Every structure is written in structure tokens, then in C-alpha cells.
Amino acid sequence: MSLLVVDKLSKQYNKSFQALDHISFQVCEGESIGIVGESGSGKSTLAKLLLGLEIYKEGRITFNGEEIPPKKRSLFRQYRKDVQMIFQDSTSTLNPKLPIWKSLLEPLNNFKDFTPSFLKGSFSQKETAERLLEMVGLDKEMADRYPWELSGGQKQRVSIARALSIEPSLLVCDEPTASLDVTIQVQILHLLKDIQKTTNMAILFISHDIRAVAHLCDNVLVLKNGSIVDQFRLGDLYDIHRHPYTKALVQAATLE
Numbered sequence: 335m336s337l338l339v340v341d342k343l344s345k346q347y348n349k350s351f352q353a354l355d356h357i358s359f360q361v362c363e364g365e366s367i368g369i370v371g372e373s374g375s376g377k378s379t380l381a382k383l384l385l386g387l388e389i390y391k392e393g394r395i396t397f398n399g400e401e402i403p404p405k406k407r408s409l410f411r412q413y414r415k416d417v418q419m420i421f422q423d424s425t426s427t428l429n430p431k432l433p434i435w436k437s438l439l440e441p442l443n444n445f446k447d448f449t450p451s452f453l454k455g456s457f458s459q460k461e462t463a464e465r466l467l468e469m470v471g472l473d474k475e476m477a478d479r480y481p482w483e484l485s486g487g488q489k490q491r492v493s494i495a496r497a498l499s500i501e502p503s504l505l506v507c508d509e510p511t512a513s514l515d516v517t518i519q520v521q522i523l524h525l526l527k528d529i530q531k532t533t534n535m536a537i538l539f540i541s542h543d544i545r546a547v548a549h550l551c552d553n554v555l556v557l558k559n560g561s562i563v564d565q566f567r568l569g570d571l572y573d574i575h576r577h578p579y580t581k582a583l584v585q586a587a588t589l590e
């Protein structure tokens with residue numbers, strides 16, 4: 335079933351600059367979709383529109399059949415729970431004044447009427463945070479640390495744990511591995527893949543790096559100057575009929 339439907343979505347800045355030009359795609363339950371494009375192709379603009387951080391005048395976004403951003407307060411709140419986001423810079427999402435365990439619990443504390451499936455039974459707040467840390471491969475001792483006492487990869491794992499805590503149906507990742515070393519990037523991609531296998535969560539993975547997208551995603555969309563120029567299943571990445579721009583991205587990644 336389609337969760338997210340983006341239909342002929344356009345976004346103009348400064349009345350004339352077309353950052354997105356009639357893009358359409360769907361994300362179904364449990365699916366992983368990658369959107370790849372170089373700098374300036376419109377990836378972050380798309381992420382901002384999905385989160386309601388920018389407004390659009392042309393096209394349509396729906397989530398579970400409801401128009402995005404939802405106008406009703408209650409639907410907006412539900413959307414905030416169902417769609418979680420991970421950014422490139424996880425430092426900005428963690429409050430430097432709070433120990434990790436308190437930051438981790440913020441989403442769950444915002445949705446107190448919701449009990450995630452991994453919390454059947456009774457757990458203290460601290461135990462809940464420790465469980466979340468273990469779910470993303472971190473030692474529970476990290477619960478008492480502050481963000482500045484963690485490495486970039488560890489902070490990104492905390493951001494993932496925070497996002498997963500309220501069991502979203504869609505996780506939007508905007509360049510989540512871009513600022514990490516290659517080995518840590520691979521670990522984070524493995525983690526996301528493992529999580530996706532064990533939950534029915536869909537992932538929309540936005541990246542400039544076709545290798546990262548190929549690692550994680552079943553379906554790939556290629557964005558260039560605000561338009562989708564190619565769209566294919568991962569197995570067809572090396573197909574002779576790929577768009578020349580896709581071939582150029584693959585070639586550039588091979589040369590790196």
C-alpha cells in the first residue's frame with residue numbers, strides 16, 4: 335500500500351528559480367527508496383517540503399491519503415509521529431545540555447499515549463533509553479554521556495534510535511552518512527538495512543552518493559536540476575538503458 339505519494343510537485347524560489355519541477359513518486363509500506371542527485375539538484379528542498387518546513391503551490395503530497403502538510407492539528411501531530419527524519423548533522427538534533435538518555439526520550443515523551451512494541455512490560459525512563467541505545471548497537475553506558483562526548487557515528491546512531499523510538503512508518507534520511515568516515519558510513523547503512531528488515535518501516539534515503547543509495551535501497555530515483563531524470567530498481571543500475579546522467583554518477587563513484 336502507498337504511504338507517501340508525491341504528485342507533480344514543483345517548488346519555485348524567488349518567483350522564477352525552479353528548484354523542483356513536477357516530480358512524482360510513491361513510497362510503499364516497508365519499501366526503501368533512494369533519491370540521488372548532485373549538489374543543488376533539489377534534494378533538501380524535497381525533504382523540507384515533506385516535513386512542512388517549506389510550502390509548495392504546485393502539485394500534491396499525500397501521506398496515508400491525507401494532504402501534507404495536514405491542516406488539522408491532530409493530523410499534523412500524527413504525521414509528526416509517523417514520519418521521522420535523520421539529518422546529516424546529528425549534533426543539531428541533540429540538546430548539548432542534556433545527557434543522551436534524556437534527548438533519546440524526547441519523542442516518546444511527546445507521544446505519551448503511545449507504547450512502542452519494544453516496550454511491552456514496565457521500564458523506567460532510563461531503562462527505555464538504554465534499550466534504545468542497544469537497539470542501534472551502542473553500549474548502554476553511553477546513556478549518561480553528553481553529545482560532545484560522542485563521535486559523529488555514535489551521535490548518528492543516537493539520532494536513529496531517537497527516530498525509531500516511536501516506530502514511524504516512514505524514515506526520511508537526508509544525507510545521514512555524508513559527514514562520516516567511509517567505514518562508519520558502511521556501518522550506519524548496515525544498521526539502517528537491518529532495522530528495515532526487522533520492522534515494516536519504509537525508508538526514503540536522500541543522498542548525493544549513489545554507492546550509499548545502492549547499499550540500502552530497492553528503488554532509485556535520480557534527481558537533476560529539480561527533475562527526476564531516471565527511475566529504476568537497484569538490480570537495473572548497470573543496465574545499458576540508464577540515463578546518461580545516472581551512468582555519469584556511477585562512473586564518478588567508481589573513480590573515487
Ligand SMILES: Nc1ncnc2c1ncn2[C@@H]1O[C@H](COP(=O)(O)OP(=O)(O)OP(=O)(O)O)[C@@H](O)[C@H]1O
Binds near residue numbers: 348371372373378542
Ligand atoms: N531558500 C532558498 N531560496 C532560494 N534558493 C534556494 C533556497 N533553498 C534552496 N535554493 C536553491 O534551490 C536549489 C536546490 O537546493 P537544495 O538545497 O534543495 O539542493 P541539494 O540537492 O539538497 O544540494 P546539497 O546536496 O548541496 O545540499 C539550489 O540551486 C539552491 O541554491
